[in-house]
Amino acid sequence: MYEQPQLKEMYITDLTLSMTNPRFPREVKSEAEAILTFFQLKKVGPGKIMSLIEDIVETGIVLENFIVLKKDGEFIVHDGNRRLTALKLLYNNTSEIIKNDYPKVYENLKIMKENFDVRKLKLNVQVYTDSNSMANHVAKLHSGEQNGKGQINWDSNEKDTFNSQHLNQPLGLGNLIYKKLEKTAEKRELYNKLQKGSFATTLNRIFGYSNIRKRIFQLDRGLKVDLTDSVHFNKICEMIEFFISKNATVADVYTAEMASNFFEEIKPISQGNPEGKEIEGNPEGKEIEGNPEGKEIEG
Template sequence: MSYRSIKLDALLVNRANDRHGELENETAAIAWLFNNFETHMRNLAKDLVASGQVFEPPLVFPEGDHFILFDGNRRMTCLKLLLQPRRAPTIELQEFFAEQRSKWKGDFPTTVQCQIEQDRDRIDDILFRRHTGSQGGVGQSTWDDRMKSNFINRTGRGNGFNAADEIEKRLAEAGMLPTKKMPRSNINRLLSGESFRNRVGFTGAGGKFEFTHDKPVVLRALRRIAQDFASRDYVLGDIWDIDGKRSYLDGLESEGVLPTAANSLASKPVAQDGEEQPAAKRPVPTKISRPQKRVSLIPNVNYSIAWAGRLHRHKAIWEELQFHLNLDDHANAISVLLRVLVELSVENYISQTKLATVSSNDTLARRVLRVTEDLKRAGKIDQKYFELLSKFPQNDVLLSADTLNRYVHSPNFAPSPDHLRALWDWLSDFLVHCLNAPVKAHGVILPEGAAR
């Protein structure tokens, strides 16, 4: 730990702050703070002007010529906007910060005393122990459940499930531990979320380790991961954000290291030692209960999407459709947002995979078809689902691009909640594949560490 005065313009507002999860860039992170804490941010700016100083040194991590803020993002955002009011996200806020700057007494600080930490694990330890009171926005703000979840999903800390412990135990039992010590914090960070664990072939749902794919295949994948990090071929910086984690696992997938759908245990019950058993009879329920009506378009289940920073708008739309909009009350708004989500998700797949078969003049229907063909070639979808998605360009099919377009442009084409539910159930797997698109260059998945 060291303390040093750092130029204000060398401090970067953290685009992956646990308050919001990964966003695209610093500008998006600043906008999020004001969209969600505008009153607090205004109070904080006024307090900084009144006091003329920052009472607690921000916690930062060096990255190149800059320093990423891990604690103190709100205070430094206010200082940055007091220095440059035009960076505020709205005209009203630009005027507010210009007015506050005029009230600053004495010289405005262009440097800030910061606490510099070179060890990211220590940064996470510090963050885990802070955020205990808001004081109307002047003090540190308490994390809500979603912010805590972002922290856990990023670091793997505090969720009651230690992936590294479970992996080390099973590799030891199989005699497959690497000769060098496993870096446990890196393993936990890589496999902090279910979407990444599922790709490797296990789950930690409910705090319990269970194989989801054939045990020998999963153990080989886990051994490779343990060796990669024990040998320091890969380090914490390689998997710090979602794109880094995904890129590393994409590289393993391209090498055939990760389990495939053919290894899935979903359709074959497995005994304790991994041997297949005859399917057990499903117990007959004692009471027949009526299924609960789905009130939102997206069911409240985990779709195992790795939300990278570039997907911040996709995620916001997804959460509105999953948690905030009721189908019976907001069918028109939902139909339009679904159309937007489909287009943004398809564009993400095309951009990430650099899909060469797509033309800039292609309609949404043709783009969906091209992505569907690519998913089929990559073995991500089966023939039956491919044939179903291939109907999307047909204008005479209710579940089609034409239907989505009419939701936006036709004054006489009213969406019904039941039809929207059916449309979602038809498209959901396709959209998840689009949002989880691997990084490719000219149709080839990039290995970890390659230029992107």
């Protein structure tokens, strides 16, 4: 039977960084060494720490609970050490630790500390006295889905939908494509194929490239692909079918040049041809000599 953690409100001065953080390549001997090690880790580094500090200062809260083991009178953090590092750097003269190696972060911290008193920030903490119970909790937080026991992360569609519902952010084109396909009866088979992968951000990428919009959709700079236009929508579906048929991934279209090469076989929408049909003798949809505007030819 595992111990139930005790929920507490605590302050930065109550908490101690772990010296045995699994992210560290070796055990450290002090909090100062732990902070410097976070800065040196490729997966963390000064940029991500600074971003976290900025978020804490801007919102005035730390979103997640700290998981703590009470041992020998100390409250040692075993989940939340990166957050605690950010807080420690806002406290008193702790930032002197990074002054020489990370002067830009140090200068930014000086400015932030003038307008933010980290000592008053209440932190939500789950305190264990049994190390096995603490370890069970932390392991489940960091071990993926575990057949439902752990957290199931949102895919790009789900993130986009949440941001639209609650943060007043417009849905990305990729998510809009999913929703349009789902509601279009004759495209249900394509929708089901698309559902097998998570392609929303990849679709955002593909149809956001200016060279794709210009060559295939015949759009001037700044104009976007229009899902309400049946010709655009059919061309989008054609490109998605092609993408899926090649078992492609984002790696195949990661840059504008790669996407252009990948979709080289896709013919452009014909100018002056609203149904998107090929003009006989002009399969590439090129302008007809003497008719640069792509207007219909009389007769």
